Amino acid sequence: MRHSWLDLPDDAPFGVHTLPxxxxxxxxxxxxxxxxxxxxxxxxxxxxxxxxxxxxxxxxxxxxxxxxxxxxxxxxxxxxxxxxxxxxxxxxxxxxxxxxxxxxxxxHMPFEVADYVDFYSSQAHAENVGKIFRPDSPSLPAAWKHLPIGYHGRSGTVVPSGTGIIRPSGLRRVGEDIGYGPSLRLDIEAEVGFVVGTPSALGQPVPIDEFEDHVFGVMLVNDWSARDIQAFEYVPLGPFLGKSFATSIAPWVVPLAALQHARVDPPARDPQPATHLADAQAWGLDLRLEIEWNGTVVSRPPFREMYWTPAQQLAHLTTNGAAIRTGDLYASGTVSGYERDQRGSFLELSWNGSEPVSLDDGSSRSFLEDGDTVTIRATAPGPDGAQIEFGEVTGTVHPSS
Incomplete structure (x- = not known):
């Protein structure tokens, strides 16, 4: 759309309403x-x-x-x-x-990451993972619909788009044996990240209606995951080495102000959220993600279906009085929908390897192989029918060092 003296072509990235x-x-x-x-x-x-x-x-x-x-x-x-x-x-x-x-x-890296928190806020993703790993138990953890579940990650391994991803090694179970070696089930997680600009004081929770005063902007995130390492280590304390080796972020941060026309109501909640999570404002976001694997688009996850909003996530991560700092990054968790072509991780897309994914070059994949490249893109609706573009986040897998 041409609204500027720049006379941008229709297919140009980053129109006048985005300005990341x-x-x-x-x-x-x-x-x-x-x-x-x-x-x-x-x-x-x-x-x-x-x-x-x-x-x-x-x-x-x-x-x-x-x-x-x-x-x-x-x-x-x-x-x-x-x-x-x-x-x-x-x-x-x-x-x-x-x-x-x-x-x-x-x-370059757009900001210095202070702390990093990753959430688990897609109901479709959580249920898929539960069905894969706990087929005889409830698919959602008991607390899942009461609060945004999350974990503290490692800020020092958040890297800019284009950084090579070295296949991690660790302890994992292969058949009946437990051994150390390179991950055999390297995966991605298509996520959306939010970066804090305005800090808060220790002991002072950030009310949910102050979300816009603290969060500066939004970018795409790929939270690379070693599923075999993760599966062996995660009980009882959750993700650790299976996640902390690399998290890629896009180089462009879209201002929160650019997304006003993308705001939507989140899905209906049952039970009703606790008081500190009661959101009077609609902060669901109609972001449309796209995952490309070696040149083949394999999934289009819908962010608007996320159960917990970024405003609720910020309110919850500070409700115990934890302070936030300029540069704090928190991510949404894997974005997935209920259709197969909406799944935001390869664990789900291949159903833990039982349904390999066919790529346009004739090959098939369940998990990432050395040399594979994954790119995540997204758009959102803007004013007057315009489109808000997000900078893509990409990474290529390199052999274990």
Whole structure:
């Protein structure tokens, strides 16, 4: 859609309603903050200097953290300024000198991850996993419909899209034997991540209606998983080495403000959520994910069906008084629907290996093999029929070291 002097082609990524933030560099220059639009990146630091934008020095950093720490007032002001510049003809003369071709830039980790929490909020995914591993027991854990179940992950192994994923090794059961070796059931989890900008004080829970004041933006996540290592270790304390070896995130962070037209009511809940999880505002999101395996689209998971919303997740992870910090990342958990072509992990898609997936090159897969590449994309509805695009997250599996 053409709404800008940039005259973006219809198939261009990142239209004027998206304006995601990231960190990039060009040859011989240090990483700094930019905004993606079409096939370009707006170099924010010199643009802000020319415009005399208050606080614009934060864009000359190699991380979004200084900007995110300024809070919602600054986020809204900068977005409003950018929207006016890219949509009004008068912005052309100001912005054009600071446009960098995206194919001439290198993308970096968009922010410094403080803490990392991963949730388990898709009912379809939770039920599928329960049927696979606990066929004679209830498919959902007892607490699942009472609270967003999650675990604390490892922030130091959150990596930017494109980083090679080395096949992890660990203890796993093979038949009747237990041994150490490379994972034989390496998997993906298609997720959506939320990054905190405004911190909170220790001992002060974040009320559910303050979600927008604390969360800066949204990006795609692939939480790589070694299912055989995970299956052997996870009772009673849950995921550990089967998850902590790598979590990939997209290089572009879509501002929460860009998703207002994607908001939907979450599924009906029974029983009703506890008081701290009672959401008066609709913070389900109509995000449409796509998973590509070696060039073949194998699944399209629907995020709008997630049982617990990102606002409820934030309220719950702080309800005990845990503080949040600028750069905290929390992920939704695997996004899955009830149809086979909506499953967000290969564990589900192949039903633990019993139903291999056929790829366009004639091969079939149950779990990841060395050399396999997985890419996750997503879109969401925007204003006036426009589409909000998310930067893709991709990774290729390398042999165990």
């Amino acid at each position: 933030y990231g960190v990039f560099s060009t040859e011989g220059e240090d990483p700094r903050v930019g905004v993606a639009i079409g096939h370009y990146i707006i170099d924010l630091a010199p643009l802000a200097a020319v415009e005399g934008l208050e606080g614009g020095h934060v864009f000359n950093r190699g991380s979004l953290n200084p900007f995110m720490a300024l809070g919602r007032g600054a986020w809204d002001a900068v977005r409003g300024w950018l929207v006016e510049l890219v949509n009004g003809e008068s912005g052309r003369e100001i912005v054009e000198p600071h446009l960098i071709r995206a194919d001439e830039a290198r993308l």
